[in-house]
Amino acid sequence: MTAQLIDGKALSQKLRQEVSGRVKALKAGGIVPGLAVILVGEDPASQVYVRNKVRACEETGMYSVLEKWPDTLTEAELLARVQELNEDKNIHGILVQLPLPRQIDATKVIESIAPEKDVDGFHVASAGALMTGLPGFWPCTPYGCMKMLEHIGYDLKGKHAVVIGRSNIVGKPVAMMLLQQNATVTICHSATKNLKDMTLQADVIVAAVGKRKLLTADMVKPGAVVLDVGMNRTEEGKLCGDVDFDGVKEVAGWITPVPGGVGPMTITMLMVNTCESAERSAGQR
Ligand code: NAP
Numbered sequence: 001m002t003a004q005l006i007d008g009k010a011l012s013q014k015l016r017q018e019v020s021g022r023v024k025a026l027k028a029g030g031i032v033p034g035l036a037v038i039l040v041g042e043d044p045a046s047q048v049y050v051r052n053k054v055r056a057c058e059e060t061g062m063y064s065v066l067e068k069w070p071d072t073l074t075e076a077e078l079l080a081r082v083q084e085l086n087e088d089k090n091i092h093g094i095l096v097q098l099p100l101p102r103q104i105d106a107t108k109v110i111e112s113i114a115p116e117k118d119v120d121g122f123h124v125a126s127a128g129a130l131m132t133g134l135p136g137f138w139p140c141t142p143y144g145c146m147k148m149l150e151h152i153g154y155d156l157k158g159k160h161a162v163v164i165g166r167s168n169i170v171g172k173p174v175a176m177m178l179l180q181q182n183a184t185v186t187i188c189h190s191a192t193k194n195l196k197d198m199t200l201q202a203d204v205i206v207a208a209v210g211k212r213k214l215l216t217a218d219m220v221k222p223g224a225v226v227l228d229v230g231m232n233r234t235e236e237g238k239l240c241g242d243v244d245f246d247g248v249k250e251v252a253g254w255i256t257p258v259p260g261g262v263g264p265m266t267i268t269m270l271m272v273n274t275c276e277s278a279e280r281s282a283g284q285r
Pocket of ligand 1: 141164165166167168169170171188189190191192195208209210211229230231232262263264266
């Protein structure tokens with residue numbers, strides 16, 4: 001292996017310790033950062049995600065409320081609950097776990113969250129803030145990618161970053177963040193012709209597609225930084241990313257593994273955002 005590993009687990013631990021310190025300081029001033037997590041229905045994957053989020057709050061000393069609602073909950077009922085949480089002084093972050101049942105319009109619900117409590121960074125106000133460089137909450141997964149680049153001391157100025165995927169939660173926001181750091185950014189998607197021609201020019205590649213072995217060694221410039229956001233399963237049911245790790249690690253300069261790479265960073269950045277929201281409400285930021 002020639003590439004250096006970017007260990008998302010270790011970095012997460014370090015960042016969570018920093019958050020714990022900030023939480024302690026807030027508590028000393030009488031403020032307990034609080035996150036409300038809303039789960040509607042019984043989706044097994046969502047249940048695991050929300051449990052991990054609540055656990056991360058406990059680990060960092062934050063207050064959390066996990067609300068589980070039946071999948072018969074109406075849109076009006078959910079909107080009313082979000083409104084109550086918007087007004088609740090003990091809650092600094094509101095997270096509605098997606099997907100939502102069919103009768104509920106997810107966009108409407110996300111837009112009903114007060115932007116100052118939108119710690120997932122999915123509200124249009126948060127997206128607009130990122131686009132214009134104003135303060136707001138960055139979506140957690142792309143924010144985690146940027147933290148990883150910062151951690152390895154990577155200077156993006158003048159570098160060519162190629163993002164594969166253009167979703168609102170990963171591809172587009174990470175492209176904006178890379179641009180903000182003065183990288184030249186190319187965004188690829190399912191209609192992109194000759195993906196390999198693009199990736200071969202890249203100093204940094206962010207793969208956020210959801211397809212196993214989408215990025216292979218022959219598509220990577222020697223020494224490039226490769227961040228693998230993808231979460232897929234092998235035929236044996238093992239978690240894997242979009243990158244053919246075994247091949248690409250022989251060419252890249254830096255690489256994130258799956259599992260243990262970008263994945264753990266997502267919840268960690270949720271903790272960072274929630275803590276920051278509490279600091280903002282206390283006028284500390
Ligand atoms: P998504 O909404 O399905 O978007 C996938 C993107 O990939 C789309 O923009 C699509 O293009 C593009 N695409 C599809 N096939 C392609 C191809 N052959 N070549 C180039 N681009 C292609 O997915 P997402 O929500 O962004 O998530 C992407 C992956 O990241 C998934 O595996 C997901 O599970 C994972 N993920 C991980 C975390 C984490 O915490 N680690 C968080 C979020 C997501 P079009 O726009 O043209 O359709």
